[in-house]
Amino acid sequence: MASHDAHAHGHHEDHHHHEEHFVSKYIFSQDHKMIGKQFLMTAVFMGLVAMMLSILFRIQLAWPGESSDFLSFFLGEKWAPNGVLKEDMYLGLVTIHGTIMVFFLLTGGLSGTFSNILIPLQLGARDMASGFMNMLSYWLFALSSIIMLVSLFVESGPAMAGWTIYPPLSALPQAVSGSGLGMTLWLFSMAIFIASSLLGSLNYIVTIINLRTQGMTMTRMPLTIWAFFVTAILGVLSFPVLLSAALLLIMDRLMGTSFYLSDIIVGGEMLTNHGGSPILYQHLFWFLGHPEVYIVLLPALGLSSEIIATNARKPIFGYKAMIGSILAIGFLSFIVWGHHMFVTGMNPFLGSVFVFTTLLIAIPSAVKVFNYLTTLWKGSLVLTPAMLFAIGLVSTFITGGVTGIILADSALDIMMHDTYFVVAHFHIVMGMSAVFGMFGGVYHWFPKMFGRMMNTRLGYAHFWITIVGAYGVFFPMHFVGLAGAPRRYYDYSAYSEFDKGSFELMVDLNEVITVFAIIAALGQVLFLFNFFYSIFRGPAAPQNPWKSNTLEWTTPVERIHGNWHGALPVVHRWPYDYSKPGASEDFIPQTTPLEAGEEEH
C-alpha cells in the first residue's frame, strides 16, 4: 500500500501544480479514461464506415443490377459504373465490412473502450499498470484503422477474399484484383492491430492482478472485470497465432515461400509452389478466430451483467456460477476452432472431437442465460435505455445461440456451411448481442465518461428502432439460408435458371432485409446525435445516477487524473448488495463496511 500512497500523492501534486497541455490531455494522453474515450470515438467512426459499406452491398442484394445513384455517389464510375456495383467491389465491401466490424468495432471498440475505462475505476486503481503502453496501444489501433481505411481507396481495390482471407485466393493477385496492394495493406493493418491488442491485453491482465485496491479480492470483483480479464487472456493467447498466420501469408505473397500454396495454375501461369497447405492457414486463423468470438462477446456479457443487476435492484443470481461459466467459455473457446472447418476435408474423427467440445460450450452459455432470467425474476426493474439494451442482449444471445447448436453439429453443418444461415447466426450473436452490450455500456457509463447525462427519450427511440430493425434484418436471413443460398454471392440470379420457387423467396426476403437494414441504419442517427450533443449540452450527471454499488461511482464527477482525491477507497463487500433485507437503502456501495453481525453474501 505504501507505494500506492506515494503514487497518489505524486498525482495529487501534479494536478495542482500544472495545467495539462491540449496535446498531452487529448491526443497523447496516458490517462486510461481518455484512452478509453479515444478507443470509443475511433470505433464509433469505424463502425459507421462499416455500416455504410453494408448498406451499399445490401442495395445490390435487394435490387440486383438496378442502377442506384446512392451507389454511384459513393463508389464512382470505377466501382459502380452507371450506378451498378461491380462484382469485385461487392466482395471488397463484404470483406472490409466484416473486418472492421469484428476487429475494429467489436474488439478494439468494445474491449478497448470499456476495459480501459472500467478496469481501474472498478478496481480502485489510479490508472493502468503502464500508461505509456496503454497510449501506444491506442495509437497503434488508430494507425491500423487508418491503413484499413486507406485500403478502400487503392486502385486495385481493397482485400476481396472475405474477412477470413483464405489463401490461395488472398495470396494470388492473379485470382482477384483485391489480392494485390489492397491485401498487402489489409495484412499490415492487421499486424499492427494485433500489436495494439496485445499491448492492451497485457496491460489489462497486469492491472487486474496487481492494482486491486485494499479489500478487492478476486471474488469481490464485478463481473465486468472478470469478463475483461478472461477476454484479455484469450487475446494474449490467440492473437499471436493470427499474427503468425498473417506473417506466413505475407511471406507467401512477397518472398515466394510455399506455406499455403501447392500445385496451382492461376491466370494461365503454372506456379512451382509445392507442399504447402491452404488448410494450415485455416487452422491458424480459426485458432484465433473462434476465441475472437468470445473476445467480442464476453465483454458485452460482462457489461450486461452489471447493468442488469443494477437496474433490477437485485444481486446477480449465481455470482460464482457466472464466473465459472466465463472461465469455462474461455477455456472451451480454445478447443473448438475446427467447427469452422467441417467441410474442408479435415479428418472426420477430428471433426467429431470438435463437435463434442463445441456443443459443450452451450452448457455454460445456458447457465448464463438462466442466471440472467433469475436475476430479473422478482426484481424491481428500472428500464433505463441501458437496461433495455442489456435485456435485448439476453434475447439475442438466446436466439443467436440456439442456431449455433445446428451449426456445431457437423452432420448438419454440411448442408448449412457457408449459407446465409451462418450469416444469420453470427450476426445475431455479434451484430446484435455484442453491439447491444456496447450500446448498453455507453448509455450506462456515459455519465462517468463525460460527466453528463444522455437523453433518455432519444435512448428509448434508438433502442426500439434498433431491436426491431436488427431482428428484421437477421431473422429472415435464416430462411434465405435454409433455402440454400450461399453467402458472398453477388446476386442470386443463378437460381432463376433452375429453381424458380427458391429464387422468388430469395428476392422477396432480400428486399425485406435491406429495407429493415436501412431503417436500422437511420436509427443510429438518433444515437449519434444523442451521444455527441450530450457530450456538450447534456445535463450534469449526479455522483451516482443509477444508485450503483461499484467503485467507479465513488469518484468525483469531474474527471481527474488519478481518479480519487486523497486515499484510494477500501472495499468491504461484493458489488451486488442490492435490496439486501435490513438495509435502509436498496443499494450498499462496496465501500460500506459490513455491519455488526451482517453476513457477506
Next chain:
Amino acid sequence: MENKLIVLLVIVLGAIAIAQLVRVYEISSKLRKNQEHEISNRDNNLNGRMMFGFMFLLFGFFIYLMSAYGWTGRGSAASDEGVEMDWLLNLNFVIIISVFFFTNFLLFFFTWRYVRKPGVPAFYYPHNNKLEMLWTVVPAIVLAVIIILGLQTWGHLTGESKPEAVKIELFSKQFDWTARYSGADNTLGLYDYKLTLDNNELALLTSNTIDSSLNNMLNGATGIHSLQKLLNNRDTVLSDSTVAVLRTDLSRKERLYRFLTQMKQNHNKKLDASAWDDIIQKDTLYLCKGQQYEIALRAKDVIHSAYFPHFRAQMNAVPGMATRMKFTPNKTTAEMREEKNDATFNYILMCNKICGGAHYKMKMVVVVLDKPAYNRWMAGKKSQTFKDQYFPVAAAPATPAPADTTAVTMN
C-alpha cells in the same frame, strides 16, 4: 445533375432532422427537469409493456416466416444421406425452437411483470445451488442426445462408400466445374497439375501427356528454348526489368522441366489405361438414381466448394489436397419436377467458397436419370473417352450433343 439534386436534398433534410432532434432533446430534457437518471413510472411501465408486446411481434414474425418459407425453401432431400440429415435437422429444430420460445418468453414476461412498482422491493436472492445444478444438468442431457445422434449421422455421412460406388471427379477452377467419370474400370486415372495443356485440361497422367508436356516446356511458344533465344539474342536490347522477368520465368520452367523428366522416368505405363478410359463431361453432370457416388474433388487455382443443396452434400476442393464425399441420389429430376410442380427445375452443383469476382456464377446443372435412361446416356459416351478426345480421328462425326439433349428431354 440528378445526383447533385439528391445530395442537396439529403443535406437539407438532414439539417431539418437534426434541428428537430435538438428541439425534441431540449423539450424532453425540460419535461424531465434535467433528471435523466430518474426513470418515471410512466416510462418504466410503458417500456415494460412494449417489451412484452415486442415478444408477440417477434414470435409472430418467426411463425409467419416459418410457415411461409421454412419448409418450401429447402425442398425435400433428394439423396439417401439427405433424408437422414433432414430427420436430424428437424429434431434439432424442435429442440432449439422450444428453447427459443421458452426462454424468450420468460425474459420478456419477467421484464413486463417485474417492472418497478412503488413500495415493492426486489427480492434478495443471490443464489440457489439446486436451481443452478438443474440448469446445468438438463442442458447437458439434451446436448448429450444431440451429440450422440449427430455423431452417428456424421459417421454414416463421412464413412467409406460401398465398393460398388461409382467414382467421379469434380474438377474446379475459376469459374466452372468439369466432371470426370472413371469409365469402365471405375478407376480414376492419375493426374499431376504440371501436365496441364490445352488438350489435357485435367492434367491426366499418361506416357503421352508427359511427353507432350516435356516437349511443350522445351519447344513451346514460351518454352525454354524460345526464352533462351530471346535472352541470348544480341540484336535486341531488353530493359533490365524485362530481363529479370524472363530469367525468373526461365528458371521456373527449367525447374518444371526437371520435375517432368523425373516423372517420365518414374512413370509406370500400366497406369495409362485407367486414364484413357475416363470420360470428361462439361456443362451437365448426369447421375443415376439409387447409385452411390464416391466424389473426388480437385481445385486448379483457389479453394472452391462443391455444394449440392438438394442432395445436402458439400465438400471443399483445395489446391494441392485431395478431398472426397459421397451421396446417393434417390429422386430423378423428373420426379423432383413433379414434386415441386416446376417443369424447369433442375438439380445444381454450386461453388460455395468465395473464389473471385464471378464466384456467384460458378455452377453446373445436375440431371438425375433412372437406370435405363442413364445407361442409354452412358452408352452414347462410350466413344468419347479421354483417349478418343486426345487422339481425334480425322473423320470422326461431330455428334456429341444429341445424346445429351435426348437424355434430358426423355424425362
